[in-house]
Amino acid sequence: MAAYLAQRVLQTILILLGIAAITFLLLYMVPADPAVQIAGRSATAQTVANIRRELGLDQPLLTQFLRYLGGLLHGDLGRSYAQKTDVMTLIASRLPATMTLMIAGIAAELAIGVTLGVIAAVRRNSFLDRAVMIASFTTISAPQFLVALLLLYVFAATLGWFPMSGFGSPAHVVLPALTLGILGAGWYARIVRSTMIDVLNQDYVRTAKAKGVAPARVVLRHALPNALLPVIAMIGIDIGQFMAGLVVVEAVFGWPGIGQLAWQAIQQVDIPIIMGVTLVSALAIVLGNLLADLIAPFIDPRIRLR
Amino acid sequence: MIPADAPGPVLAVDDLWVEARTPTGPRPILEAVSFTLAPRETLCLAGESGSGKSVTSLAIMRLLPKASLRVPRGTIKLAERELLSLPETEMRKVRGGDIAMIFQEPMTSLNPVMTIGAQMSEAIRIHQGVGEHEALGRAKDMLDAVHMTDPARRLRQYPHELSGGMRQRVMIGMALSCRPKVLIADEPTTALDVRVQAQILDLMRELSADFGTSTILITHDMGVVAEMADRVVMMKTGRIVETSSVEDIFLRPQASYTRELLAAVPRLGERSGTDGPPRLSRECEPVEAKTALPVLVVRDLNVSFHQSGSLFAPKPAPVAAVKDVSFSIMPGQTLGLVGESGSGKSTTGKAIANLVPWTGDILLGGRSIRNLSPRELKAVRRKAQMIFQDPYASLDPRMSIGSLLAEPLTIHGIGTRAEREERAAEVLKRVRLSPDHRTRYPHEFSGGQRQRICIGRALILEPDLIIADESVAALDVSVRAQVLDLMLELQETLGLAYLFISHDMAIVERMSHAVLVMRHGQIVEAGSRREVFENPRDTYTRELMNAVPVPDPARARSKRGSRYLASEKAV
Amino acid sequence: MRVLRELLRRPVSLFGTVVIAIVLTLALCAPWLAPYAPDDQLFEGLSLEGAPLPPSAQFWLGTDTLGRDLLSRVMYGARTSLLIGLVANGMAVTFGLLVGMTAGYARGWLGAVLMSFTDLMMAFPALLLAIVLAALLRPSLWIVALVIALVNWVQVARIAFTETSALVERDFILAERSLGAGHARVVGLHIAPHLISTAIVWGTLGIATTVLLEATLSFLGIGVQPPQPSWGNIIFESQSYFTSAPWLVFFPGIAILLTALSFNLVGDALRDILDPTQRGRD
Amino acid sequence: QQPQRGGTMTVTFKDDVATLDPAIGYDWQNWSMIKSLFSRLMDYKPGTAELIPSLAESFEVAPDGLSYTFKLRPSAKFTNGRTITAADVKYSFERVVDPKTQSPGAGFFGAIKGHAEMQAGSANNLPGVTAVDDRTVRIELTRPDATFLHVMAINFASIVPKEEVEKAAGDFGKKPVGSGPFKLAEWTLGQRVVFERNPDYFDKAVPNLDKVVIEVGQEPLVALLRLQRGEVDVAGDGIPPAKYLELRNDPAYKDQVIQGDQLNTGYVTLNTRVKPLDNVKVRQALNMAINKDRVVRIINNRAVPANQPLPPLMPGYDKEFKGYAYDVAKAKALLAEAGLKDGFATVLYASNTDPNPRIAQAIQQDLAAVGVKAEIKALAQANVIAAGGTEGEAPMVWSGGMAWIADFPDPSNFYGPILGCSGATQGGWNWAWYCNKEVDERATAADSMSDPAKAGERAKAWGSIFTDIMKDAPWIPVFNEQRVVVRSKRMGGDPSIYIDPTRVLNYDALWIKQ
């Protein structure tokens, strides 16, 4: 276990290094000069040159990158060009909100997706099954922004059941999490349905029935855990996709998370923030995958960590 | 066996019909099946594969797949209760409570993600209304009753942590934990090793006596029938052809089907006093091994599997699957390779086919296969072909039989397209399949047919040596006999040499000129078939032979008491 | 031919095939069928206050915020969106399959390198990659397709890797190797056909997501450039009008949904038809 | 109705408040916040462009216009309690000019003696600014600068306390301490910034509100819904185009929707260094090709068509000037004269936020009508700015979404960076790359007329500069966009304080009906 973790940590560091290098290189090539951007319209050429020098943008790429890596070693992600604040502080202040939303979103996605998938599998080929599959398609084809706005319009603006925007109370998290959940749920419903159909045909399900176990228990206690493994693996893959969703959902629901920060930074070519957010989300994805791998043996004891 | 003052039957099946829904209307699966089960009796349902044994048992449990099968007619009475019209909630109490069932596959019949304890205590909680703790206690007692070592620990283990034999014990324990009146065991031992099978059969007998349970035992193994049954129900294509006591079945079979079946069963010791397998073809003379050169020589073969270590953890020691094995095979001869599961038989075969990394020397047709370039290796592979254990698994399900048969030729660049097709048709005829079958896919054949396709595939390259790894294990008795005969015939006409891998002693006896007995990766006994079978020197060899069920009720029962295993405790 | 006949035989896939045929026809024949040019900003297409017009006899699906005929735009948009959905997504699935299959079959250092690369790409926030790539390259339809393919292959590669790893363990692969089949043959003839199902699932599910991803890119200014319509960018341009001019999001939305659904229905049917192991079963 | 005191107002914005450091902050959003947190020597009368002394009690201008002397108010204090002295003024100005500060506003102080040396890094103070005594500060210029008093009123000229800047250790933008009507009470990153009344502000009549809560990260569409439910008082980003007509035509919102002119012109730059736009005839032809009325209709008539660079509110705007009228035939004829009878292909850059891509498409269609095929590149703002500032890159750029409101209400602010030779450099904002030496000289001359008495003459001079520039047609002025603000029912006050020409929202003057 310890050796396994050590290996994964090393792997994580390598991945992060790789990502840092690629991102740095790519951002360096983007045709937008942050110094010009900061200096604004009224700046003289002298001012622009000064700003460029102060930011170290006049240095060769390699020097800039090594300097950045040096900072990383001390947990320093640099300073935002536009906000003139430590990127670490900015990210740290927004991390709790994003984590909350992410966890709630994944929970919603699983709750909806797994439930629908199980229902569809149990009632295979029935009307209900078809309805679930069409619903899952509709959500997959729906733009997130629109879904978010619709939910907000109906449940917050019109019915007033939930607050419209902000972060803090459990009521605030419901709609954003639901938006994220609805869209992912379509995928999960499909995955769960097909594995569940497989599992329901397994010998051990027949064994359970032969023991006189009630149908609900057969499905939930005997079959479902066996169908969850692909779902867990999918979550690992999914976290990356989630980041894109966060940008939209956070914007609509005024959720003070990393997605908003990233979005603004991209608009402003605020390279230190973009770098920071990229690294943090890469870390989240890698950790998410690690977590999925660590959970897998609990779901299926046959799996051993290698 | 049946006491004179027998009360009414525990279970009575009367005029049971089952039909399958097909696009072209209902197709009968069971027709007018009737039998009774007396208290404490063991009734065997026997018959070829597909005869309706499993469907009968599922119908009793009312677990037939609703979408495809239904019962249009018939009654099933448990004591005085009619099961077919019982409400589902009532029926749930019957399942596991009054009637318990053990399924064929111990490997897949236990839920892989639940502990043994959770699975065993579940039935107890449902049917006896006791709490979690109490149920676990009783489950532990049951594990004791099925002779499991360290029952307390087993409760916390998962199925994959147990061997096949242990899992079947758990299944039996689970089935008997609520003291059911009827136990249905559907092929409870086919997947197991001979020695483990013997232990499980002993256990079942012991427990049903202790618990006073009546048993329906489903099997196609006539040896098991002889050992276990009080009465036998013979089935064929959904009908009962004969119901008699076990003695009558073996000594005075009525139905012609029963007679055929018994004739096809190989019996251990059948060929004592002879040197080789029986000759089947008369017309041609046996190809004499004129050249004294063996087709295959294996010297000091070692195979070990490396477990993958991690970057930081030390590498675990490699598992030695085959240790210092040496033997040779002459042209036209069969070398039988026996041994229990996991003894390294398949690994040896795979090493010769160069599918696993190995050390030592392997000479095919006098030529070492070590360090060959891919092209040379390809040429050598032509000479030695392998037939895998499971014919279904070893045929690409997405290729038609025609392409599958022609593929070896394509790989080796032999002939034109038309020629290849011709050869494929020829080979199909040779293995007694119709050339029309070329456009069909593997799933459209029966097990026996598939195995013939595999043989055909091996033959098409005209090899000198065929490695047959458990080639008939998956087949029905009668089909198995046909396939074995075919193999013998081909040997006679083509002068093939076989490395015949099997754990079934009777079959090896029938097929081989010489025999190797393997255990834990090593050869424990080697010699001509006659030496090994008539005069086994090693205790392990003797145990293996002893464990084989004898299809003769009188001998089977006399053997019962004397069976004991010297080399190992209960598995 | 047999495939087509089979498709038309089942009601569900018949529906899918018909919808796809209609969409394809509309897309290909848009210049002849569309009532207006897609980028024609009609004077009568806007109210005097500059509001888009709801569906009417003249404009069947209404007009957009520039006074263009929505029906014509949706018809022309089909060209872009189908191209993205089929080509970009197809490239992603193909590339993912290739990488996953190679890694799963070869294992060893090659497999390790390929899968490490996949893991790296998986950890890379996809949207950022898309933005940066598209900003570097001059936005055009083909670049957008390429960017989408580059972003989307990763998941397919992962799944293909897992499946191939499992297939390689199967007996029939061993049997092929013992016959002397070369790697190319084993991979091409015996492994690839087994991934058809995965390819179809991801290929069809991916259509909707790629069409939307293209829209996201347009929204970021790095997608297909205006006035070229695509279903995604019609929705994205006007999504905030969902209360004041709902037709602007409804019709293209329905187009995406129906198309994606139809491809999926046909894909499911195709999977069964192409799978010989399903022959003679129901 | 008289303004009332007290109450808490909630304002929403989509984007974060970037920084409240007056030396750094330079976007339209933090512009008005910084105005309210800090005070400057000069300021404007609320709702107008009229300069008044603020932190300075009075000031004197030397007759040669090269020296200004300001007398500070004796009562003015920073919110940390310290009295403001002349040394603070000197420190604040030097801080902006110091290259280390990376201030985008350093250029505004270009006329002050010693500026060039300090910017080049060869000096570390401004000899032109001297603290005569605690309450008197004298500023010497190297050349007369008619805009100097405006410069004293822009945010970069805010007075900051040295000790607080140093204490904040580079984070002054998040921990601002000033001497404005408000002071910072709370800043929760990514969520809200709260201002509260500064009780020590020297003008006891200001501000009206007790507290201002600025919520960020609020999507404009959602902000509007919240405003309709009474959760928000002012939607800072205005009304999204999708909702504009709905509200505008709803009688219930008659008093809540405020619409007015601002100092803004939307224009298309025609790159004078790119073929065939280097031909003045072509540029004139393009000017005639655009149907500005239709473009205005596309943004729901929220603007008036423009014909010259200056917006109507700006001194010097020439009401008589007709510019180039919409005339397709004439445009075609001019193109033919330039040898481009069949038109040509070019590229039009635009920012990708609504409604800019739509406006670009309307322009594209008009250009197509005279045979000019313009390919649109709708990109993120930063990329458009980069393309515009790279020589030979962007033939045409639509300015919308980037050309913000003027820094101060003086025509010179519409010249230097965006039409003058100094802006036509790599990374500059003169995207037409227009450089006319003669006009440049006239501009310099106009800016030296620093005598307030000559203000009218100066405005005229500027006006003719801009109308003369239009002869060279480096731009297509398209429209002057109006600003639309929506406020909640309880907000009071004259519309002009919601559309203040010098600050977007005048937090000091807003008030709540009790």
Ligand SMILES: Nc1ncnc2c1ncn2[C@@H]1O[C@H](COP(=O)(O)OP(=O)(O)OP(=O)(O)O)[C@@H](O)[C@H]1O
């Ligand atoms: N769900 C089903 N739908 C249709 N036919 C079925 C179904 N299950 C079984 N059958 C058919 O019923 C017949 C009897 O099958 P059954 O499983 O009872 O055979 P069996 O005697 O148990 O054989 P084996 O020894 O191979 O287990 C077979 O022909 C089989 O094809």
Ligand SMILES: Nc1ncnc2c1ncn2[C@@H]1O[C@H](COP(=O)(O)OP(=O)(O)OP(=O)(O)O)[C@@H](O)[C@H]1O
């Ligand atoms: N790929 C592998 N990796 C690691 N260990 C293996 C592998 N294949 C086989 N072994 C081990 O090698 C030993 C011999 O296995 P082998 O398959 O040769 O047995 P067998 O005699 O054919 O048994 P059976 O009768 O069950 O087929 C077993 O202990 C098995 O666990």
Ligand SMILES: [Mg+2]
């Ligand atoms: Mg069976």
Ligand SMILES: [Mg+2]
């Ligand atoms: Mg084996």
